[in-house]
Amino acid sequence: MVVLSLRTAPTRALELAGVTPDRLAQLAQREIAALPVRHGGRAAALGDFFAVKGERAARVRVDGDLRLAEGLGAGMTGGELVVEGHAGRDVGVAMTGGAIEVRGDAGDNAGGAHPGAARGMVGGEIVIRGNAGDDAGARMRRGLVVVTGDAGRGTGRGMIAGTAVVFGAIGPDAGRWTKRGSIVACGPVARPATFRYACTYRPPHVRVLLLYLRERRGLDVVERWITGRYDRYSGDLAELGKGEILQWAGE
Amino acid sequence: MSVLFLTMDKESLPEQLIVRLGQTVLTCPTTACFDGLPAALDRLAVGKALRVFADGFQGSKVIGGRRYWRVPVMEGEFLIEEAFGMQKGVGGGNFLILAEHADAALAAAEAAVLAMTNCPGVILPFPGGVVRSGSKVGSQRYKNMLATTNEAFSPTLRAVAPSALPEGVNSVLEIVLDGTDAPSIEAAMRVGIRAACLGGVRSISAGNYGGKLGPHHFPLRVIMGNAGKPA
Numbered sequence: 001m002v003v004l005s006l007r008t009a010p011t012r013a014l015e016l017a018g019v020t021p022d023r024l025a026q027l028a029q030r031e032i033a034a035l036p037v038r039h040g041g042r043a044a045a046l047g048d049f050f051a052v053k054g055e056r057a058a059r060v061r062v063d064g065d066l067r068l069a070e071g072l073g074a075g076m077t078g079g080e081l082v083v084e085g086h087a088g089r090d091v092g093v094a095m096t097g098g099a100i101e102v103r104g105d106a107g108d109n110a111g112g113a114h115p116g117a118a119r120g121m122v123g124g125e126i127v128i129r130g131n132a133g134d135d136a137g138a139r140m141r142r143g144l145v146v147v148t149g150d151a152g153r154g155t156g157r158g159m160i161a162g163t164a165v166v167f168g169a170i171g172p173d174a175g176r177w178t179k180r181g182s183i184v185a186c187g188p189v190a191r192p193a194t195f196r197y198a199c200t201y202r203p204p205h206v207r208v209l210l211l212y213l214r215e216r217r218g219l220d221v222v223e224r225w226i227t228g229r230y231d232r233y234s235g236d237l238a239e240l241g242k243g244e245i246l247q248w249a250g251e
Numbered sequence: 252m253s254v255l256f257l258t259m260d261k262e263s264l265p266e267q268l269i270v271r272l273g274q275t276v277l278t279c280p281t282t283a284c285f286d287g288l289p290a291a292l293d294r295l296a297v298g299k300a301l302r303v304f305a306d307g308f309q310g311s312k313v314i315g316g317r318r319y320w321r322v323p324v325m326e327g328e329f330l331i332e333e334a335f336g337m338q339k340g341v342g343g344g345n346f347l348i349l350a351e352h353a354d355a356a357l358a359a360a361e362a363a364v365l366a367m368t369n370c371p372g373v374i375l376p377f378p379g380g381v382v383r384s385g386s387k388v389g390s391q392r393y394k395n396m397l398a399t400t401n402e403a404f405s406p407t408l409r410a411v412a413p414s415a416l417p418e419g420v421n422s423v424l425e426i427v428l429d430g431t432d433a434p435s436i437e438a439a440m441r442v443g444i445r446a447a448c449l450g451g452v453r454s455i456s457a458g459n460y461g462g463k464l465g466p467h468h469f470p471l472r473v474i475m476g477n478a479g480k481p482a
Binding site for chain 2: 142180182199202203204208209242
Protein backbone atom coordinates (compact mmCIF):
# COMPACT_ATOMS: atom_id res chain seq x y z
CA MET A 1 0.00 0.00 0.00
CA VAL A 2 1.11 3.54 -0.72
CA VAL A 3 0.36 6.02 2.07
CA LEU A 4 0.39 9.76 1.39
CA SER A 5 0.32 11.76 4.63
CA LEU A 6 -0.31 15.47 4.43
CA ARG A 7 2.55 17.26 6.17
CA THR A 8 2.23 20.78 4.71
CA ALA A 9 -1.36 21.93 4.60
CA PRO A 10 -2.20 23.65 1.31
CA THR A 11 -3.32 27.29 1.56
CA ARG A 12 -4.99 27.32 -1.85
CA ALA A 13 -6.54 24.77 -4.16
CA LEU A 14 -4.22 21.80 -4.53
CA GLU A 15 -4.86 20.01 -7.82
CA LEU A 16 -4.09 16.31 -7.53
CA ALA A 17 -5.51 15.06 -10.83
CA GLY A 18 -3.27 12.28 -12.10
CA VAL A 19 -2.24 11.05 -8.65
CA THR A 20 -4.14 7.82 -9.11
CA PRO A 21 -3.62 4.28 -7.74
CA ASP A 22 -3.13 2.80 -11.21
CA ARG A 23 -0.31 5.27 -11.82
CA LEU A 24 1.26 4.89 -8.37
CA ALA A 25 1.33 1.14 -8.96
CA GLN A 26 4.00 1.76 -11.61
CA LEU A 27 6.20 4.16 -9.64
CA ALA A 28 8.95 4.02 -7.02
CA GLN A 29 8.69 6.13 -3.86
CA ARG A 30 10.93 8.89 -5.20
CA GLU A 31 9.00 9.07 -8.46
CA ILE A 32 5.74 9.33 -6.56
CA ALA A 33 7.08 12.25 -4.49
CA ALA A 34 8.15 13.96 -7.72
CA LEU A 35 4.73 13.75 -9.39
CA PRO A 36 3.60 17.17 -10.56
CA VAL A 37 0.69 18.86 -8.78
CA ARG A 38 -0.56 22.45 -8.87
CA HIS A 39 -0.98 24.61 -5.81
CA GLY A 40 -2.97 27.77 -6.36
CA GLY A 41 -2.30 27.34 -10.07
CA ARG A 42 1.47 27.10 -9.63
CA ALA A 43 3.55 24.00 -10.36
CA ALA A 44 4.68 21.97 -7.37
CA ALA A 45 5.55 18.38 -6.50
CA LEU A 46 3.47 15.90 -4.58
CA GLY A 47 6.34 15.49 -2.12
CA ASP A 48 6.14 19.22 -1.23
CA PHE A 49 2.88 18.49 0.57
CA PHE A 50 2.82 14.79 1.35
CA ALA A 51 5.12 12.32 3.04
CA VAL A 52 5.18 9.23 0.83
CA LYS A 53 5.37 5.71 2.29
CA GLY A 54 5.38 2.59 0.18
CA GLU A 55 5.65 2.24 -3.58
CA ARG A 56 4.39 0.26 -6.58
CA ALA A 57 0.98 -0.55 -5.11
CA ALA A 58 -2.51 0.02 -6.49
CA ARG A 59 -3.89 0.50 -2.96
CA VAL A 60 -3.43 4.07 -1.85
CA ARG A 61 -4.35 5.84 1.37
CA VAL A 62 -4.28 9.60 1.71
CA ASP A 63 -4.30 11.03 5.24
CA GLY A 64 -5.09 14.56 6.33
CA ASP A 65 -7.59 17.37 5.90
CA LEU A 66 -7.85 17.54 2.14
CA ARG A 67 -10.72 19.99 1.76
CA LEU A 68 -8.52 22.07 -0.54
CA ALA A 69 -7.32 19.06 -2.52
CA GLU A 70 -9.08 18.82 -5.88
CA GLY A 71 -9.42 15.88 -8.23
CA LEU A 72 -8.51 13.06 -5.86
CA GLY A 73 -8.66 9.90 -7.97
CA ALA A 74 -9.71 11.85 -11.05
CA GLY A 75 -9.47 9.72 -14.17
CA MET A 76 -8.36 6.62 -12.27
CA THR A 77 -8.72 3.37 -14.16
CA GLY A 78 -8.36 0.84 -11.35
CA GLY A 79 -7.06 0.16 -7.88
CA GLU A 80 -8.27 1.49 -4.60
CA LEU A 81 -8.02 4.95 -3.09
CA VAL A 82 -8.99 5.67 0.51
CA VAL A 83 -9.12 9.25 1.75
CA GLU A 84 -8.90 9.40 5.55
CA GLY A 85 -10.59 12.73 6.05
CA HIS A 86 -12.48 15.33 4.08
CA ALA A 87 -11.85 15.69 0.35
CA GLY A 88 -12.21 18.69 -1.91
CA ARG A 89 -14.06 19.00 -5.19
CA ASP A 90 -13.81 16.73 -8.25
CA VAL A 91 -13.20 13.43 -6.43
CA GLY A 92 -13.08 10.67 -9.05
CA VAL A 93 -14.00 12.96 -11.92
CA ALA A 94 -14.12 11.00 -15.19
CA MET A 95 -12.86 7.84 -13.51
CA THR A 96 -13.22 4.62 -15.47
CA GLY A 97 -12.61 1.94 -12.84
CA GLY A 98 -11.48 1.09 -9.35
CA ALA A 99 -12.86 2.23 -6.02
CA ILE A 100 -12.62 5.45 -4.03
CA GLU A 101 -13.68 5.75 -0.43
CA VAL A 102 -13.79 9.13 1.28
CA ARG A 103 -14.02 8.81 5.06
CA GLY A 104 -15.38 12.30 5.47
CA ASP A 105 -17.17 14.90 3.37
CA ALA A 106 -16.46 15.44 -0.31
CA GLY A 107 -16.73 18.68 -2.28
CA ASP A 108 -18.68 19.42 -5.43
CA ASN A 109 -18.71 17.31 -8.59
CA ALA A 110 -17.67 13.97 -7.05
CA GLY A 111 -17.82 11.36 -9.80
CA GLY A 112 -18.75 14.13 -12.18
CA ALA A 113 -17.36 15.36 -15.49
CA HIS A 114 -14.58 17.70 -16.51
CA PRO A 115 -15.88 21.13 -17.54
CA GLY A 116 -17.46 20.87 -20.99
CA ALA A 117 -17.09 17.09 -21.19
CA ALA A 118 -20.10 15.15 -22.46
CA ARG A 119 -19.74 12.50 -19.81
CA GLY A 120 -18.30 12.06 -16.37
CA MET A 121 -17.50 8.87 -14.56
CA VAL A 122 -17.71 5.80 -16.81
CA GLY A 123 -16.97 3.03 -14.31
CA GLY A 124 -15.89 2.20 -10.79
CA GLU A 125 -17.29 3.08 -7.40
CA ILE A 126 -17.13 6.10 -5.14
CA VAL A 127 -18.25 5.82 -1.54
CA ILE A 128 -18.45 9.03 0.47
CA ARG A 129 -18.90 8.34 4.17
CA GLY A 130 -20.17 11.81 4.87
CA ASN A 131 -21.84 14.62 2.96
CA ALA A 132 -21.29 15.39 -0.71
CA GLY A 133 -21.34 18.80 -2.33
CA ASP A 134 -23.29 19.71 -5.46
CA ASP A 135 -23.39 17.68 -8.69
CA ALA A 136 -22.36 14.30 -7.27
CA GLY A 137 -22.43 11.80 -10.15
CA ALA A 138 -23.25 14.50 -12.68
CA ARG A 139 -23.18 13.24 -16.29
CA MET A 140 -21.99 9.82 -15.21
CA ARG A 141 -22.15 7.12 -17.87
CA ARG A 142 -21.67 4.05 -15.70
CA GLY A 143 -20.60 3.32 -12.14
CA LEU A 144 -21.77 3.89 -8.61
CA VAL A 145 -21.67 6.89 -6.30
CA VAL A 146 -22.78 6.36 -2.71
CA VAL A 147 -23.22 9.17 -0.19
CA THR A 148 -23.96 8.08 3.35
CA GLY A 149 -24.82 11.62 4.46
CA ASP A 150 -26.59 14.39 2.56
CA ALA A 151 -25.98 15.38 -1.05
CA GLY A 152 -26.21 18.89 -2.45
CA ARG A 153 -27.89 20.35 -5.53
CA GLY A 154 -27.94 18.59 -8.86
CA THR A 155 -27.09 15.08 -7.66
CA GLY A 156 -26.99 12.87 -10.76
CA ARG A 157 -27.57 15.88 -13.00
CA GLY A 158 -27.46 14.88 -16.68
CA MET A 159 -26.75 11.22 -15.88
CA ILE A 160 -26.40 9.03 -18.97
CA ALA A 161 -26.55 5.82 -16.89
CA GLY A 162 -25.21 4.47 -13.63
CA THR A 163 -26.40 4.68 -10.06
CA ALA A 164 -26.25 7.26 -7.28
CA VAL A 165 -27.35 6.27 -3.78
CA VAL A 166 -27.86 8.82 -1.03
CA PHE A 167 -28.72 7.71 2.50
CA GLY A 168 -29.49 11.26 3.68
CA ALA A 169 -31.27 14.19 2.05
CA ILE A 170 -30.79 15.24 -1.56
CA GLY A 171 -30.89 18.91 -2.60
CA PRO A 172 -32.84 20.48 -5.48
CA ASP A 173 -32.48 19.54 -9.15
CA ALA A 174 -31.63 15.87 -8.49
CA GLY A 175 -31.51 14.01 -11.79
CA ARG A 176 -32.25 17.08 -13.91
CA TRP A 177 -31.60 16.20 -17.62
CA THR A 178 -31.05 12.53 -16.79
CA LYS A 179 -31.27 10.15 -19.76
CA ARG A 180 -30.96 6.81 -17.97
CA GLY A 181 -29.63 5.79 -14.61
CA SER A 182 -30.95 5.57 -11.09
CA ILE A 183 -30.93 7.87 -8.11
CA VAL A 184 -31.80 5.92 -4.99
CA ALA A 185 -32.95 8.26 -2.22
CA CYS A 186 -33.25 6.72 1.22
CA GLY A 187 -34.03 10.16 2.63
CA PRO A 188 -35.97 13.17 1.32
CA VAL A 189 -35.30 14.35 -2.22
CA ALA A 190 -36.21 17.58 -3.97
CA ARG A 191 -37.51 16.13 -7.22
CA PRO A 192 -37.75 18.14 -10.44
CA ALA A 193 -41.24 18.54 -11.91
CA THR A 194 -40.10 16.68 -15.02
CA PHE A 195 -40.07 13.37 -13.15
CA ARG A 196 -43.41 11.54 -13.19
CA TYR A 197 -44.65 9.07 -10.59
CA ALA A 198 -44.89 5.46 -11.84
CA CYS A 199 -45.54 3.14 -8.90
CA THR A 200 -44.58 2.11 -5.38
CA TYR A 201 -42.80 -1.25 -5.29
CA ARG A 202 -39.82 -3.18 -4.01
CA PRO A 203 -37.14 -2.80 -6.70
CA PRO A 204 -35.08 -6.02 -6.63
CA HIS A 205 -31.91 -4.37 -7.88
CA VAL A 206 -31.97 -1.90 -4.97
CA ARG A 207 -32.05 -4.81 -2.57
CA VAL A 208 -29.10 -6.45 -4.34
CA LEU A 209 -27.23 -3.15 -4.40
CA LEU A 210 -27.81 -2.28 -0.74
CA LEU A 211 -26.88 -5.80 0.38
CA TYR A 212 -23.71 -5.47 -1.66
CA LEU A 213 -22.92 -2.15 0.03
CA ARG A 214 -23.52 -3.61 3.47
CA GLU A 215 -21.78 -6.93 3.05
CA ARG A 216 -18.97 -6.15 0.65
CA ARG A 217 -18.30 -2.47 1.32
CA GLY A 218 -19.09 -2.52 5.02
CA LEU A 219 -21.57 0.34 4.96
CA ASP A 220 -24.14 0.84 7.67
CA VAL A 221 -27.25 0.11 5.59
CA VAL A 222 -30.51 0.09 7.52
CA GLU A 223 -32.60 -3.06 7.09
CA ARG A 224 -35.79 -1.15 6.27
CA TRP A 225 -34.11 0.38 3.20
CA ILE A 226 -33.23 -3.10 1.97
CA THR A 227 -36.65 -4.63 2.48
CA GLY A 228 -38.73 -1.49 1.99
CA ARG A 229 -40.87 -0.12 -0.80
CA TYR A 230 -39.81 2.73 -3.06
CA ASP A 231 -41.73 5.31 -5.07
CA ARG A 232 -40.52 5.17 -8.64
CA TYR A 233 -40.40 8.44 -10.56
CA SER A 234 -39.41 8.24 -14.23
CA GLY A 235 -37.49 11.01 -15.85
CA ASP A 236 -36.18 13.31 -16.88
CA LEU A 237 -39.16 13.49 -19.24
CA ALA A 238 -37.61 16.56 -20.84
CA GLU A 239 -34.89 14.12 -21.92
CA LEU A 240 -34.95 10.41 -22.80
CA GLY A 241 -37.00 9.63 -19.68
CA LYS A 242 -35.44 6.23 -19.06
CA GLY A 243 -33.94 7.31 -15.76
CA GLU A 244 -35.50 7.02 -12.34
CA ILE A 245 -35.57 8.45 -8.89
CA LEU A 246 -36.39 5.74 -6.37
CA GLN A 247 -37.46 7.28 -3.12
CA TRP A 248 -37.81 5.12 -0.04
CA ALA A 249 -41.50 5.04 0.88
CA GLY A 250 -41.66 2.91 4.00
CA GLU A 251 -41.68 -0.75 4.90
CA MET B 252 -33.55 -21.51 -3.55
CA SER B 253 -30.77 -22.86 -5.75
CA VAL B 254 -31.36 -24.90 -8.86
CA LEU B 255 -28.95 -27.07 -10.80
CA PHE B 256 -29.62 -27.71 -14.49
CA LEU B 257 -28.02 -30.66 -16.22
CA THR B 258 -28.09 -31.66 -19.85
CA MET B 259 -26.49 -34.56 -21.68
CA ASP B 260 -24.20 -32.23 -23.64
CA LYS B 261 -22.80 -28.72 -23.44
CA GLU B 262 -24.57 -27.49 -26.56
CA SER B 263 -28.12 -28.02 -25.37
CA LEU B 264 -27.75 -26.26 -22.01
CA PRO B 265 -28.04 -22.61 -23.16
CA GLU B 266 -31.24 -23.29 -25.07
CA GLN B 267 -32.75 -25.30 -22.20
CA LEU B 268 -31.84 -22.65 -19.64
CA ILE B 269 -33.35 -19.82 -21.67
CA VAL B 270 -36.58 -21.72 -22.31
CA ARG B 271 -37.02 -23.00 -18.78
CA LEU B 272 -36.04 -19.83 -16.92
CA GLY B 273 -38.24 -17.89 -19.31
CA GLN B 274 -41.23 -20.13 -18.75
CA THR B 275 -40.91 -20.87 -15.04
CA VAL B 276 -38.82 -18.26 -13.21
CA LEU B 277 -39.63 -15.13 -15.19
CA THR B 278 -43.32 -15.94 -14.92
CA CYS B 279 -43.28 -16.69 -11.19
CA PRO B 280 -44.20 -13.83 -8.81
CA THR B 281 -41.48 -12.24 -6.62
CA THR B 282 -38.60 -14.21 -8.15
CA ALA B 283 -35.21 -12.98 -9.25
CA CYS B 284 -32.49 -15.12 -10.78
CA PHE B 285 -28.79 -15.18 -9.90
CA ASP B 286 -25.76 -17.09 -11.11
CA GLY B 287 -24.75 -19.84 -8.69
CA LEU B 288 -21.46 -20.65 -10.44
CA PRO B 289 -19.72 -17.26 -10.73
CA ALA B 290 -16.28 -18.90 -10.83
CA ALA B 291 -17.13 -21.12 -13.83
CA LEU B 292 -15.24 -20.11 -16.96
CA ASP B 293 -17.96 -21.13 -19.42
CA ARG B 294 -20.52 -18.31 -19.37
CA LEU B 295 -24.01 -18.58 -20.84
CA ALA B 296 -25.70 -15.30 -21.76
CA VAL B 297 -29.11 -16.28 -20.43
CA GLY B 298 -30.20 -12.99 -18.87
CA LYS B 299 -28.92 -11.24 -21.95
CA ALA B 300 -31.27 -13.34 -24.06
CA LEU B 301 -34.27 -13.03 -21.73
CA ARG B 302 -33.98 -9.26 -21.41
CA VAL B 303 -35.67 -8.78 -24.77
CA PHE B 304 -38.92 -9.94 -23.17
CA ALA B 305 -39.00 -6.35 -21.91
CA ASP B 306 -39.50 -5.18 -25.51
CA GLY B 307 -37.11 -2.26 -25.23
CA PHE B 308 -38.10 -1.29 -21.69
CA GLN B 309 -35.28 -3.32 -20.16
CA GLY B 310 -32.49 -1.72 -18.20
CA SER B 311 -29.25 -3.02 -16.79
CA LYS B 312 -27.28 -2.51 -13.60
CA VAL B 313 -23.72 -3.49 -12.75
CA ILE B 314 -23.43 -4.29 -9.06
CA GLY B 315 -20.14 -5.52 -7.63
CA GLY B 316 -18.81 -6.26 -11.11
CA ARG B 317 -21.79 -8.43 -12.09
CA ARG B 318 -24.33 -7.24 -14.63
CA TYR B 319 -28.03 -7.67 -14.02
CA TRP B 320 -30.98 -7.06 -16.34
CA ARG B 321 -34.17 -5.45 -15.11
CA VAL B 322 -37.28 -6.61 -16.93
CA PRO B 323 -40.46 -4.68 -16.14
CA VAL B 324 -43.40 -7.07 -15.70
CA MET B 325 -47.00 -6.74 -14.53
CA GLU B 326 -46.14 -7.73 -10.96
CA GLY B 327 -43.23 -5.27 -10.71
CA GLU B 328 -39.79 -6.10 -11.95
CA PHE B 329 -37.92 -9.29 -12.81
CA LEU B 330 -34.21 -9.18 -12.09
CA ILE B 331 -31.87 -11.66 -13.78
CA GLU B 332 -28.13 -11.86 -13.96
CA GLU B 333 -26.71 -11.41 -17.46
CA ALA B 334 -24.60 -14.58 -17.57
CA PHE B 335 -24.69 -17.94 -15.84
CA GLY B 336 -21.81 -20.30 -15.20
CA MET B 337 -21.60 -23.76 -16.76
CA GLN B 338 -19.30 -26.55 -15.64
CA LYS B 339 -18.96 -30.27 -16.13
CA GLY B 340 -21.17 -32.16 -13.71
CA VAL B 341 -21.82 -35.76 -12.80
CA GLY B 342 -25.11 -37.44 -13.61
CA GLY B 343 -26.73 -40.74 -12.83
CA GLY B 344 -25.59 -41.50 -9.29
CA ASN B 345 -28.16 -43.89 -7.87
CA PHE B 346 -29.18 -46.41 -5.29
CA LEU B 347 -32.03 -48.90 -5.10
CA ILE B 348 -34.29 -49.52 -2.14
CA LEU B 349 -35.38 -53.16 -2.05
CA ALA B 350 -38.46 -53.51 0.16
CA GLU B 351 -41.03 -56.02 1.21
CA HIS B 352 -43.87 -54.07 -0.34
CA ALA B 353 -44.52 -50.87 -2.29
CA ASP B 354 -45.63 -48.84 0.74
CA ALA B 355 -42.44 -49.59 2.64
CA ALA B 356 -40.34 -48.80 -0.45
CA LEU B 357 -42.09 -45.45 -0.92
CA ALA B 358 -41.82 -44.49 2.77
CA ALA B 359 -38.09 -45.26 2.72
CA ALA B 360 -37.57 -43.41 -0.57
CA GLU B 361 -39.39 -40.33 0.70
CA ALA B 362 -37.35 -40.35 3.91
CA ALA B 363 -34.17 -40.52 1.83
CA VAL B 364 -35.31 -37.65 -0.40
CA LEU B 365 -36.16 -35.50 2.61
CA ALA B 366 -32.75 -36.17 4.16
CA MET B 367 -30.91 -35.32 0.93
CA THR B 368 -32.84 -32.13 0.19
CA ASN B 369 -30.29 -29.88 1.87
CA CYS B 370 -27.17 -31.61 0.56
CA PRO B 371 -25.17 -29.02 -1.39
CA GLY B 372 -24.27 -29.46 -5.06
CA VAL B 373 -26.77 -32.25 -5.69
CA ILE B 374 -30.21 -32.53 -7.28
CA LEU B 375 -32.64 -35.40 -7.54
CA PRO B 376 -33.80 -34.90 -11.12
CA PHE B 377 -36.98 -37.00 -11.11
CA PRO B 378 -40.41 -35.93 -9.82
CA GLY B 379 -40.42 -36.17 -6.04
CA GLY B 380 -36.86 -37.46 -6.29
CA VAL B 381 -38.06 -41.06 -6.67
CA VAL B 382 -37.95 -43.36 -9.70
CA ARG B 383 -40.05 -46.48 -10.01
CA SER B 384 -38.91 -47.46 -13.47
CA GLY B 385 -35.17 -47.96 -13.04
CA SER B 386 -33.72 -48.93 -16.39
CA LYS B 387 -30.94 -50.83 -18.00
CA VAL B 388 -28.81 -49.50 -20.84
CA GLY B 389 -30.13 -50.55 -24.27
CA SER B 390 -32.67 -53.23 -25.10
CA GLN B 391 -32.57 -56.93 -25.69
CA ARG B 392 -35.33 -56.70 -28.29
CA TYR B 393 -35.73 -53.16 -29.69
CA LYS B 394 -32.64 -51.75 -31.38
CA ASN B 395 -33.64 -48.08 -31.24
CA MET B 396 -34.28 -48.01 -27.48
CA LEU B 397 -31.54 -46.36 -25.39
CA ALA B 398 -32.97 -47.60 -22.10
CA THR B 399 -35.52 -50.23 -21.19
CA THR B 400 -36.97 -51.75 -18.05
CA ASN B 401 -34.59 -53.33 -15.58
CA GLU B 402 -36.06 -56.83 -15.50
CA ALA B 403 -33.52 -58.09 -12.99
CA PHE B 404 -35.09 -55.81 -10.37
CA SER B 405 -38.73 -56.09 -11.53
CA PRO B 406 -40.57 -58.31 -9.03
CA THR B 407 -43.26 -59.42 -11.49
CA LEU B 408 -40.58 -60.91 -13.75
CA ARG B 409 -38.84 -62.89 -11.02
CA ALA B 410 -40.08 -66.18 -12.42
CA VAL B 411 -39.43 -65.53 -16.12
CA ALA B 412 -36.18 -63.53 -16.25
CA PRO B 413 -32.85 -63.71 -14.42
CA SER B 414 -33.59 -61.92 -11.16
CA ALA B 415 -31.37 -59.95 -8.80
CA LEU B 416 -34.02 -59.75 -6.11
CA PRO B 417 -33.52 -61.46 -2.76
CA GLU B 418 -36.38 -63.46 -1.38
CA GLY B 419 -39.15 -61.41 0.22
CA VAL B 420 -38.57 -58.34 -1.93
CA ASN B 421 -41.72 -57.26 -3.75
CA SER B 422 -41.03 -53.64 -4.69
CA VAL B 423 -37.96 -51.59 -5.63
CA LEU B 424 -37.57 -47.82 -5.89
CA GLU B 425 -34.58 -45.92 -7.18
CA ILE B 426 -33.13 -42.60 -6.09
CA VAL B 427 -31.19 -40.85 -8.87
CA LEU B 428 -28.73 -38.08 -8.13
CA ASP B 429 -27.01 -35.53 -10.39
CA GLY B 430 -24.45 -33.15 -9.00
CA THR B 431 -21.62 -30.71 -9.50
CA ASP B 432 -18.98 -33.32 -8.69
CA ALA B 433 -18.54 -36.91 -7.47
CA PRO B 434 -17.79 -36.07 -3.79
CA SER B 435 -21.07 -34.11 -3.51
CA ILE B 436 -22.98 -37.09 -4.88
CA GLU B 437 -21.20 -39.49 -2.54
CA ALA B 438 -21.95 -37.32 0.49
CA ALA B 439 -25.64 -37.12 -0.44
CA MET B 440 -25.82 -40.87 -1.08
CA ARG B 441 -24.44 -41.54 2.40
CA VAL B 442 -27.14 -39.35 3.94
CA GLY B 443 -29.90 -40.81 1.78
CA ILE B 444 -28.99 -44.46 2.29
CA ARG B 445 -28.88 -44.05 6.08
CA ALA B 446 -32.29 -42.37 6.04
CA ALA B 447 -33.77 -45.08 3.83
CA CYS B 448 -33.03 -47.89 6.27
CA LEU B 449 -36.55 -48.13 7.69
CA GLY B 450 -38.83 -51.03 8.54
CA GLY B 451 -39.79 -53.20 5.58
CA VAL B 452 -36.57 -52.45 3.69
CA ARG B 453 -34.63 -55.68 3.00
CA SER B 454 -31.54 -54.21 1.35
CA ILE B 455 -30.00 -51.31 -0.51
CA SER B 456 -28.39 -51.93 -3.87
CA ALA B 457 -27.56 -49.92 -6.98
CA GLY B 458 -28.04 -50.12 -10.69
CA ASN B 459 -24.47 -50.55 -11.84
CA TYR B 460 -25.30 -50.91 -15.54
CA GLY B 461 -22.31 -53.17 -15.96
CA GLY B 462 -20.19 -50.05 -15.44
CA LYS B 463 -21.39 -48.76 -18.83
CA LEU B 464 -23.38 -45.68 -17.77
CA GLY B 465 -20.38 -43.35 -17.48
CA PRO B 466 -16.90 -42.79 -16.11
CA HIS B 467 -17.98 -42.24 -12.47
CA HIS B 468 -18.74 -45.25 -10.28
CA PHE B 469 -20.12 -45.12 -6.76
CA PRO B 470 -19.53 -48.46 -5.02
CA LEU B 471 -21.96 -48.42 -2.11
CA ARG B 472 -19.72 -50.23 0.37
CA VAL B 473 -16.88 -47.76 -0.28
CA ILE B 474 -19.25 -44.80 0.08
CA MET B 475 -20.65 -46.10 3.35
CA GLY B 476 -17.16 -46.62 4.68
CA ASN B 477 -17.24 -50.38 5.12
CA ALA B 478 -15.44 -51.55 2.00
CA GLY B 479 -15.05 -55.29 1.77
CA LYS B 480 -17.33 -56.07 4.69
CA PRO B 481 -20.72 -57.66 4.13
CA ALA B 482 -23.58 -55.21 3.90
